[in-house]
Structure formats: structure tokens, C-alpha cells
Amino acid sequence: MMAALTFTISFLMLLQFFVAYSHSLIQEARGHQLSAQVCELSGVAADRVRGDHFKRLLELIAICPQPGNDTNRVLAVSIYFKLLGVCRALLGWVLPTAAFWFESERSGCAYLAAVVLDRRIAYNRILSEQKAENGY
Amino acid sequence: MLGPADYAILIAVSVAYLCCIVCLVLRRAFYQHFTIALYLSASLGIGVARYLIISTAGFNSNSYFYFYYFSDALLTICLFFVLMGFYSHVFSQMGAGNLVRIGAMLLLGGTALISYHMVSSSSDKLTTRFAYELSQNLYFVGVVLTYLLWGAMMKLHENRTRLMQLVLAMGVYLSAFAASYAMRNMYPGLAIWRYFLALIDIWLPITWACTFFKVPEDARMATARVLAPSPNP
Numbered sequence: 584m585m586a587a588l589t590f591t592i593s594f595l596m597l598l599q600f601f602v603a604y605s606h607s608l609i610q611e612a613r614g615h616q617l618s619a620q621v622c623e624l625s626g627v628a629a630d631r632v633r634g635d636h637f638k639r640l641l642e643l644i645a646i647c648p649q650p651g652n653d654t655n656r657v658l659a660v661s662i663y664f665k666l667l668g669v670c671r672a673l674l675g676w677v678l679p680t681a682a683f684w685f686e687s688e689r690s691g692c693a694y695l696a697a698v699v700l701d702r703r704i705a706y707n708r709i710l711s712e713q714k715a716e717n718g719y
Numbered sequence: 720m721l722g723p724a725d726y727a728i729l730i731a732v733s734v735a736y737l738c739c740i741v742c743l744v745l746r747r748a749f750y751q752h753f754t755i756a757l758y759l760s761a762s763l764g765i766g767v768a769r770y771l772i773i774s775t776a777g778f779n780s781n782s783y784f785y786f787y788y789f790s791d792a793l794l795t796i797c798l799f800f801v802l803m804g805f806y807s808h809v810f811s812q813m814g815a816g817n818l819v820r821i822g823a824m825l826l827l828g829g830t831a832l833i834s835y836h837m838v839s840s841s842s843d844k845l846t847t848r849f850a851y852e853l854s855q856n857l858y859f860v861g862v863v864l865t866y867l868l869w870g871a872m873m874k875l876h877e878n879r880t881r882l883m884q885l886v887l888a889m890g891v892y893l894s895a896f897a898a899s900y901a902m903r904n905m906y907p908g909l910a911i912w913r914y915f916l917a918l919i920d921i922w923l924p925i926t927w928a929c930t931f932f933k934v935p936e937d938a939r940m941a942t943a944r945v946l947a948p949s950p951n952p
Contacts, residue, residue, distance in 0.1 A: 586901045586902075586904040586905050587901070587905065589859055589897065589898075589900075589901040590898050590901035590902055590905070592859075592862075593859065593862055593894045593895075593897035593898035593901060594894070594898045596862050596866055596890065596894040597891060597894035597895055597898055599866075599890075600865070600869075600887055600890030600891045600894055601891050603869070603887050603890075603945055604884065604887040604888060604890075604891055604926075606945045607880070607883055607884050607887060607940065607945045608884075610940055610945055611880060611934070611938075611940065653929070653933070655925045655926060655929050656929060656933075659926075
């Protein structure tokens, strides 16, 4: 009984902390303006990134070499994105008004993915320029 | 005996702790977040000691069994100090640092006493049982304290991005561990615990390393936006 209560409380707090952590990552990414190159490459508009773009952005991230340890952030937001998908499927038809909120959250996840891709492209561009300068 | 998966997890966890210490040093935050450095160093040291005991005495030996639970209790106490460090960071401008330290010591002592009472009333009275009980209770107390800290940060409109992310990552870690310990009490025989707890262990050093590496000390973010993010810019 005590273990079940502890589990329930801890699990609810885990969800809350995880959502807040994901929000903080998304909010931090919002401060970054997307470049024209990443918009053209991924087919998203800088001012309107939708949740549907998330999968494609992840595929592009996967083929772009990483500059540092941002994989963890992408992974955390991917889990959050999947969690939102499950909640939308379960609650979307019960609470139609919640659908807008879910989509807004999913678009936030996609925006973060776009920012990560943007940073990776910028990093790789600098790297290739340096290589060209050094004659490689 | 340990399998390839055990070795992979052991190495990954140790590397993650090492990376986090390096990030802390590179970002010149070692003294500012001394309790974090202490916890990371202790984790790394204990990780190496655990490996040495496994390689000499074996995974199923009594030595490893005792060492595992006592080192886990020690790490949980270190984590408790990290949490108190966060409290003193948040309440530093209010000059309530000493009050927080006294409260933390009282809470730690109280949790140890309650854990001892729970073990002394049981029939076996094993010291490892006390270490296990203490870890489990401290994790849960840690979750509640982190939740209170997060509440206080929202009330005080705390806007330091780095501090926010450090606290939230720790909240995820502590609540995942507390939930796992509770689940393990209900279903102790599951083989999944051997890998699951080790995998959770990697969360904290990686997220902290990311935070120290990516988020500058002077970065600011409105707390309200973390609670309800704004739509696309």
C-alpha cells in the first residue's frame, strides 16, 4: 500500500518535472532564429513550424554529423513528443479544446529539432570552410 | 558475472560522470556548484570501486552486495547536499543560507532516524536493510524537496536558465529513482531492475553536462514561459 502510494506520487512528479524540463529546452530554443538554409532544406517556414515536421527534422538530424552533446536534448524532446502523441490520441476526442494545446506543444518540439539541425548545419559549414582553407 | 550490456552501461555511466566534471571545470563553475562537483566525483570514485569489487569478488558476492547498498546510501546523501546547494542558490538573495543548512541537517537526521526505526522494528535488522531503507526514503524526501524548491522558484520568479534546468533534471532523476524503488518493492523479482536503475543513473550527468556546456551562466528565461511556452515566434 505504502509502496503503491509512493510510486503514484513519484510518477506524477516525474511527469511534471519532465514536462517542465522539456518546456525549458523548447523555450531556450525559441530564442534562436532559424536560418533560411534550414527552412529551405527541411521545408518549414521560420515562423510556422508544425508538429508534423518533427519526424522529417529528426531524420535530417540523424544524417547530419553532430558538433557536441545535443543528442540528449533531442532524445528528451522526442520522448515528450511521443508522450504528447499518446495524450492527443487518448484525450483529443474527449477534450476537443485540448487539441490546440497539444499541437502547440508538438510544434514547440519541432522548433527545437529545427534549431538543433540549424546548429549542426552551421557547425559543419564552418568545419568544411576550415578544411578548404587548410587545403584538404 | 557481468555481461557485455553490464560493462557497456558501467562504462557509459562513468564516462558521462567524467564528461560532466570536465564541463563543470571548463565552464568555471566548479566552486560555484561545489556540491555538484562533490557528488560527481563521489559517483565516479564509487563506480570505479564497484567495478574493482566485481572483478575481484564477483557480482553475486556478499562484499559487492554490502558495498553497493552502503555506497548508494552515501551517494544519496551527497545528492541531498546538492539539493541543499540549489536551495542556497535560490534563497541566497534573501540571506536565508544558514536557515536552509540547519533545516537540511535536521531533515537528513530525521530521515535517518525514521529509516532506522523502520528497520529496527523488522525481524532481520540487517545493516544493509537500513542502507536500502535510508536510500529509498531519502530519494522520496528528495523528490518532495525538489518539488518545493521548484514551487519556490516559480513564486520568486527565478529566471536563471541554468539553475532551472539543473533543478528540473534533478527532479526527473530523483522522481524516477523514487518510483523505481517503490516499484521494486512491489515486484522485487523482475530482472529489468538490474539494467533499468543503471540506465536512469546516466540521465543526471548527461543532462547536467548539457546544461553546463550549452547554457551560459548569464542566460535568463521567464519562469512563466517554462510553465506555458509561447507559440512559434
